[in-house]
Amino acid sequence: MSEVILAEGLQNPEEQVLKRENLTEKDFKKIIRQMGLKVTQQRLVILETLAEGRVHVTAQEVFEIVNDKFPEMGFATVYRFLRKLTENNFVTEVRMGGLPARYELTPKRHHDHLTCVQCGKIVEFENQEIEKLQEQVAKKFGFELTNHVLELYGKCRDCQLNSKRKEA
Amino acid sequence: MSEVILAEGLQNPEEQVLKRENLTEKDFKKIIRQMGLKVTQQRLVILETLAEGRVHVTAQEVFEIVNDKFPEMGFATVYRFLRKLTENNFVTEVRMGGLPARYELTPKRHHDHLTCVQCGKIVEFENQEIEKLQEQVAKKFGFELTNHVLELYGKCRDCQLNSKRKEA
DNA sequence: AATTAATTGAAAATTATTCTCAATTAGTTT
DNA sequence: AAACTAATTGAGAATAATTTTCAATTAATT
Ligand SMILES: [Mn+2]
Ligand SMILES: [Mn+2]
Ligand SMILES: [Zn+2]
Ligand SMILES: [Zn+2]
Numbered sequence: 001m002s003e004v005i006l007a008e009g010l011q012n013p014e015e016q017v018l019k020r021e022n023l024t025e026k027d028f029k030k031i032i033r034q035m036g037l038k039v040t041q042q043r044l045v046i047l048e049t050l051a052e053g054r055v056h057v058t059a060q061e062v063f064e065i066v067n068d069k070f071p072e073m074g075f076a077t078v079y080r081f082l083r084k085l086t087e088n089n090f091v092t093e094v095r096m097g098g099l100p101a102r103y104e105l106t107p108k109r110h111h112d113h114l115t116c117v118q119c120g121k122i123v124e125f126e127n128q129e130i131e132k133l134q135e136q137v138a139k140k141f142g143f144e145l146t147n148h149v150l151e152l153y154g155k156c157r158d159c160q161l162n163s164k165r166k167e168a
Numbered sequence: 169m170s171e172v173i174l175a176e177g178l179q180n181p182e183e184q185v186l187k188r189e190n191l192t193e194k195d196f197k198k199i200i201r202q203m204g205l206k207v208t209q210q211r212l213v214i215l216e217t218l219a220e221g222r223v224h225v226t227a228q229e230v231f232e233i234v235n236d237k238f239p240e241m242g243f244a245t246v247y248r249f250l251r252k253l254t255e256n257n258f259v260t261e262v263r264m265g266g267l268p269a270r271y272e273l274t275p276k277r278h279h280d281h282l283t284c285v286q287c288g289k290i291v292e293f294e295n296q297e298i299e300k301l302q303e304q305v306a307k308k309f310g311f312e313l314t315n316h317v318l319e320l321y322g323k324c325r326d327c328q329l330n331s332k333r334k335e336a
Numbered sequence: 337a338a339t340t341a342a343t344t345g346a347a348a349a350t351t352a353t354t355c356t357c358a359a360t361t362a363g364t365t366t
Numbered sequence: 367a368a369a370c371t372a373a374t375t376g377a378g379a380a381t382a383a384t385t386t387t388c389a390a391t392t393a394a395t396t
Binding site for chain 1: 266282309325
């Protein structure tokens with residue numbers, strides 16, 4: 001049941017995000033070439049879209065935004081390029097439950113997410129202590145850690161207040 | 169690319185799991201009744217399947233196992249009942265990336281997972297320090313924590329050795 | 337400008353999961 | 367024990383997200 005609420009909320013969530021770099025067309029071209037790919041208009045527009053506006057976007061959202069500026073773009077291109085970007089770690093895939101994947105340009109510093117199950121608001125946070133403890137756990141079991149997923153879910157302050165208001 | 173390897177590996181992973189209770193038919197009936205549902209053969213067989221054998225199973229796997237003992241069972245019934253069990257917290261859904269959800273009977277103590285990206289082996293662990301820190305993070309941002317997902321991914325000792333062997 | 341391998345969009349395919357609905361059945365009431 | 371009824375079931379259709387296919391186009395190289 002929290003799933004549905006979450007999905008609805010996520011349609012227009014506000015977000016509290018860590019500061020992002022300002023990227024220009026030059027940077028986009030560099031990124032594309034670093035992956036050994038050809039520079040195309042669609043790829044540039046997709047990167048542009050990722051760099052401005054909402055930080056955590058679904059492939060569908062990217063497609064819709066991009067489709068305005070560039071109506072002949074197919075959604076397969078968006079999915080394809082997002083996958084490439086993710087494989088090359090220029091983009092990070094964030095998955096919440098069974099919902100569609102969300103993507104963000106990989107920021108210089110790693111972070112995890114705290115999401116409101118009611119309104120979908122996303123807060124990014126860094127916690128070095130947790131990161132360290134994760135390493136320790138992996139070590140303890142003889143694993144070489146490659147990555148991790150830490151997603152916290154809860155009710156944000158606003159939604160807590162809203163709930164109380166309704167009760168009263 | 170790690171996705172594919174992971175998916176393949178997961179087809180026959182060994183697992184290191186925390187000890188589980190031994191549940192009997194009596195317990196299963198109690199569980200079903202606690203959810204206000206009727207006790208049916210299919211529900212009993214599904215619970216039986218969850219209680220023995222592999223701990224982290226997909227709906228498909230449950231269906232196949234169950235289908236042997238009980239060939240007239242439909243997969244919709246498996247999905248339906250797993251959902252109910254999950255909603256009522258008798259079963260916990262574990263999701264790794266975009267792969268099919270895996271389910272396990274919710275154990276008395278909460279734990280998280282450490283998964284080998286090569287062979288799919290799953291190790292369960294508990295870490296109170298991490299849990300505490302998560303609460304602190306939530307609090308710091310004014311959230312009331314409802315749940316979290318912590319999945320660690322890495323290469324297990326065996327797979328590290330295998331890799332070295334291949335190099336040599 | 338010619339060449340060619342990569343890229344693209346549209347549509348079909350795939351995968352996991354949910355829904356629909358007519359037939360069956362568990363649990364209750366006579 | 368038979369009747370009753372609302373819940374449950376299985377089969378298959380539907381849905382949603384994502385991937386694949388393939389013929390046409392295009393970026394980069396010559
Ligand atoms: Mn983020
Ligand atoms: Mn587990
Ligand atoms: Zn909220
Ligand atoms: Zn392994």
